[in-house]
Amino acid sequence: MRVAILAYPGVVALDVTGPAEVFAAAARLTGGGYELVLLGTKPGPIPTFSSMALQPAGVISEDLGRMDTLLIAGSPGIPPVIKDAEVLEWTRREAPRCRRHGSICTGAFVLGAAGLLDGKRATTHWRFTRALAHAYPRVTVEHDSLFVRDGSTYTSAGVSSGIDLALALVEEDFGRKLALSVARELVVFLKRPGGQSQFSHQLAAQFSDVPAIQGLQQWVIDHPREDHSVERLARRVHMSPRNFARVFRRETGATPAGFVEAVRVEAARRLLESTELPIQTVADRVGFGNTNGLRRAFLRQHGIGPAEYRHSVKGAPSSASQKSRGRKPGR
Incomplete structure (x- = not known):
């Protein structure tokens, strides 16, 4: 199953690398259950908020083939790409073609700007739940969940909760036993349920x-x-x-x-x-x-x-x- 993570300049590195490590560990344990692809909005390395650079395998202007799962990473604030018409059009077109799509942290604002959260339940980092609800009033924002599934759309809370979301997706695909094995592999103490509080x-x-x-x-x-x-x-x-x-x-x-x-x-x-x-x-x-x-x-x-x-x-x-x-x- 091909898992694509969309990143852009200023992205939080852990929003990308956390879920990526979960899928990579699951791929090792299953002998190739996932193929991971990092996507950029423009050619070249992607500078992150922590000044590290990520090297994408492809960019949204290319023919990327079929994606099983698409996840959009977040930034320390509301992502600047919500004003990028090309990114929103690509997201609006490609996300529904995937078996499932979702976001980590403030990546939810990209889905919201693309109209993909309208009429759905969603969450984001606790600092920005009110801003998400204000910006997209047709979205039912859950202010205190680690991650939320509504149909084929998945949204997660801040930063490390992307790991929880990825573990839940692994469990959905391969069962609880593998998800717990991945959690142990990554020295994650537990696989927290989506309804659990992300922060007080x-x-x-x-x-x-x-x-x-x-x-x-x-x-x-x-x-x-x-x-x-x-x-x-x-x-x-x-x-x-x-x-x-x-x-x-x-x-x-x-x-x-x-x-x-x-x-x-x-x-x-x-x-x-x-x-x-x-x-x-x-x-x-x-x-x-x-x-x-x-x-x-x-x-x-x-x-x-x-x-x-x-x-x-x-x-x-x-x-x-x-x-x-x-x-x-x-x-």
Whole structure:
């Protein structure tokens, strides 16, 4: 199956190389299940956002033959190629000819500009979901999904979620066993489901536009284990605790304690997804101190406890099921 990835100047390299490595690994494990083709909009190397250059195998002005899957990579912002009539016309013509087509990150804007998302559900990087909904009102934007399938159209969230999308496509083509083998090959800890949150939308919504508060919020995110009492946070921005609490709530819509809890739950969620650390260790690392505090906060924000969440995402046995497995027959 021929998989083509369309890139252009300023593209995020991982939007291209992440899915490419998934399909390349799947090709090795299947003895040639995929042929990968990198396409450019113009001849010559494609400069990426990180200054590395990608060498395309072909350009859209050439006769490229049949493509099974077409994916359009994203850029750090809204892709400039949404104003390129040649790119949009090519996308509008070629994408429907493929068995499936889709986007990584802000590549969704290219599909949107080509009219290929009208009447469909889609997602993109969490920073740009509102912009996508505003630019293309006929699209139903899912603000907090890793990837979305609507018919033959697939869209994924920011950057690394292109790997999740590619793994889902491999599973669709060859089954779960191969997709998990590819994930292990790439040292990806799990194959996350499309409905899983790409980023805490709650945190994104709470970020302030005031530099001092925004800087403090970023510091809390980088140091979830620290003492984040109102008094200590207020001192960091040179405010009285009372004034700080008032300003913080006005600027973010959340109390300092509410924001800190959301940050810690988000940090715990990522550790639960990407490690096998015991729940108590996770709680310690993110600042809860004990599993009861982590569980109560997780229930408030996700509706399930941390052990149940890990099980639902990774298919790993919860601590309760592990204990029951360890029991001797008849006990």
